[in-house]
Amino acid sequence: MAENEQPLLVAENLSKNFGRLAACRDISFTLYPGEVLAIVGESGSGKTTLLQMLSAQTTPSSGRVSYRMRDGVLRDLNSLGEAERRFLFRTDWGYVHQDAALGLRMAVSAGANVGERLMAVGWNHYGRIRDTASSWLQRVEIDVARIDDAPRTYSGGMRQRLQIARNLVTEPRLVFMDEPTGGLDVSVQARLLDLMRGLVSELGLAAVVVTHDLAVARLLSHRLMVMKGGQVIETGLTDQVLDDPHEPYTQLLVSSILPP
Amino acid sequence: MPAMIEITDAEKAFTMHLQGGVKLPVVRGVNFTVESGECVVLSGPSGAGKSSILKMIFGNYRCDAGRIGIRHGGGTLDIAKAEPRDILSVRRSTIGYVSQFLRAVPRVPTIDVVAEPLIATGTSREAARVQAANLLRCLNIPDRLWTLPPSTFSGGEQQRVNIARGFISDHPILLLDEPTASLDARNREVVVGLIDEKKRTGVAMVAIVHDDDVRRRIADRIVDVTSFAAAA
Structure with missing residues (x-):
């Protein structure tokens, strides 16, 4: 991470109301290239709504999200044309869903799942696409012999790793992750976390990770935002917030973890 | 030249909201400096706040008042007021921290645990591993253990891995x-x-x-932490 870099993603006074319910209230932060931000909080705290606003899938009721496009210009996501938005989704961003079935095409082969993102950005040489797909399968520790199998034949952990390969193959600069380890066995989680941690630092990715698991936040993120009732109640360096929590709710979260 | 570390009137207390908001004072009026090439040893009984002071310097504990000036990147940075981004940058290149316990990441081999801080600041993986191997050898960790994750090692072995990881960088603090x-x-x-x-x-x-x-042999100066005791 270089010093004096310009922010990649800027959220300003984001709010979202669903009818009379305020799902997110007045949230602002800045994310720099290579930085991993974790958003923690219990179910219903507004984490996922926030993630959807940040990734242009939900329009904020007020406030705005700006993103620095590859030409270096910071643009309001709302002002983007359809082509620019598609470009972000297809190449510059990744989105890892908790449920791999939402992020993968379950009936087509693993190789095609990874290759599809490459074709979307104009790759058309079959051999090169296949080679790149195999090398990504290896990187996420999937046996290349399984390249022609559909992910519905994969285990939960393998699906999640395939989803990561599919997202990272276009070398995005920003990845959104929604409970990436949710619903996996602990041993599978550890492997996935270790893999994600390595890839994020190797590729210098910026990421916003929504999780309710503080151990995931500690292992993956540099910074932490704690949400409750749609508001960010505490924020800071991850180890600082976890080791020296100031807010009552954060203290409750931290003290609720059972030591292994 | 200003000191490498200059602490002025630093203060820290914990407010335990789950215990009815009881306030636990830790230290108050912390004042000392550390020069380049000097080892200052903090003394005082258990619970006097020695580790808390280290954590405040590292930016792991927040400082309620006062200033913790660190020489960093050609200037001075006040850790007590620094942005998370600046603290991360300080940890990458200026301050190293060897804790008592190793926080091991599952599955990462010992040699990479040790090499990681160097790789993070731009050294090639190969060169970082060579240096990591030298340190592990020097700390008597047998080479058959280097490719294993340290989580199953004995307490003493883990601590030596931790020391190797802490000493591998050229951090000035x-x-x-x-x-x-x-x-x-x-x-x-x-x-x-x-x-x-x-x-x-x-x-x-x-x-x-x-x-x-050990204290006699490494200390250039001793700072008595009991003098920073925060009266409740």
């Missing part, structure tokens, strides 16, 4: 929280030697050591 606590005499010697070497290269150190012999 090093914080040592009981680096010799669970080591045998031979390995204590090695650590004392490593600390001497750091001094010669101008590293400023703050240490907590309970072993009288």
